[in-house]
Amino acid sequence: MKISVVGTGYVGLVSGVCFSELGNQVICVDKDQRKVDVLNKLQSPIYEPGLTELIEKNYREKRLEFTTDLSYGVKNSDIVIIAVGTPPLPNGEANLLYIEQVATEIATEMNDYKIIMTKSTVPVGTNHRIKEIVSNLTKFPFDVVSVPEFLREGSAVKDTLNPDRIVIGTESEAAMKILTDLHKPLTDNIIVTDIRSAEMIKYASNAFLATKISFINEIANICDKVGADVTKVAEGMGYDKRIGAAFLNAGIGYGGSCFPKDTNALVQIAGNANYDFKLLKSVIEVNQNQRFNIMEKLKASLTTLSGKTVAVWGLAFKPNTDDVRDAPAFEIISELVANGVKVKAFDPIAQENFRTQFNHPDIQWCESPLDAAKDSDAICLLTEWDVFKSINLFEVQNVMANPVLIDGRNVFSKEQISLTKFDYKSIGRPGIKNEKVLVKS
Ligand code: UDX
DSSP, rough: OEEEEEEOOOHHHHHHHHHHTOOOOEEOOOOOHHHHHHHHOOOSOOOOOTTTHHHHHHHTOOOEEESSSHHHHHHOEEEEEEEOOOOOOTTBBOHHHHHHHHHHHHHHHHOOOOEEEEESSSTTTHHHHHHHHHHOOOSOOOOEEEOOOOOTTTSSHHHHHHHHHHEEEEEHHHHHHHHHHHHHHOOOOEEEEHHHHHHHHHHHHHHHHHHHHHHHHEEEEEEEETOHHHHHHHHHTTTTTTTOOOOOOOOOOOOOSSHHHHHHHHOOOOHHTTOOOOHHHHHHHHHHTTTHHHHHHHHHHOOOOTTOOEEEEEEESSOOOOOTTTOOHHEEEEEEEETTTEEEEETTTHHHHHHOOHHHHHHHOOHHHHHHHOSOOOOOOOOOOOOTTTHHHHHHHOOOOOOOEEETOOOOHHHHHHHHHHHHEEEEESSSSSOOOOOOO
């Protein structure tokens, strides 16, 4: 099939590249000339495992093109995918300006029947709005279809090529058949529904996953108080198929480009429909507070923060991505420097992205985890990168001024820690600690 994708962010680029990998002819369109130049040099503007290889392969095999020319993309495709951003407005609502602009441009460039397939996460009713915009501007026939995207950053290519399900929201039998054929090579789990339900599935899925995370984080906070181990609790819960083991890792809370934005947007969507989504509001509040849980633990270990040096291991909102959008590291580091702490920060991939958005004279940017740990009074681990998981803890403790390790992602085991001198604190695992060290205050 001939496909154009408007917007080469995470969703658009990965979808476009993966559709070309399936043998379709794909034109990726973006108004950002610099991004298109980077892509035409066969580089990926985002760090995503496996993506660059697929860009190179499909470009060379002439199934993939990158352009700023939306007219060319629309005219040379049967399916036009909208994958532009829906950034939050100050009140949390999704900003639909880019969606509306793109719908207008598509309508004016149409030359034949098109399927307009929305992959951006949009509030219920948006696809009907797109339909209205397009029908006011074109005489050509078209169908609007909602096919929400569920890929995760860091495993975006894998998720797109092996999705748990594909949701197709449409009012058109013809479009349903074409899009079912398009997605058939990916999965048998194709759910066909009306457009509004498809739009809601995306928000409900993200809100539910966010709820799981805030739930387990609250259980972890209680575990800390009553002496239970949240990882064992999660394991014991996870074997129940009705609950499932995924997304029960306690930590410093969720970040990223989706959960914070989409949970706030769903609260707004509900509010606009005169429904007070109390549960989701609490999920958001719990997540916000969880970021500061490790500050309490750090204070308990160091007594006073002012004048101390703290290594921060990990700045990305999760491993295997250079994305720092809504990363807990921003607020945690702000809080540290506000408390008079000198920060030594290290992230294997996201450091540059973080630094361009947040710099401060009290932050020293380091070249390795060991470099950050050197002469520090404590380490706060914020992202569970492999480089931290596999580190030699003896080497780390030996270069530190004080061996204090606050593990915000429950990376290390009791066995690993018990052999070291670390004053170790994690999330919801009060039994896994060492109290051998007396830390100078
Ligand atoms: C998420 C959804 O998973 C995906 O389906 C949707 O399309 C976009 O939003 P993403 O933001 O890439 O994907 O990352 P995800 O792996 O879901 O993690 C989100 C956040 O939750 C991260 O900050 C992660 O650290 C946190 N998290 C995840 C936990 O704290 N505990 C968990 O058990 C799982």
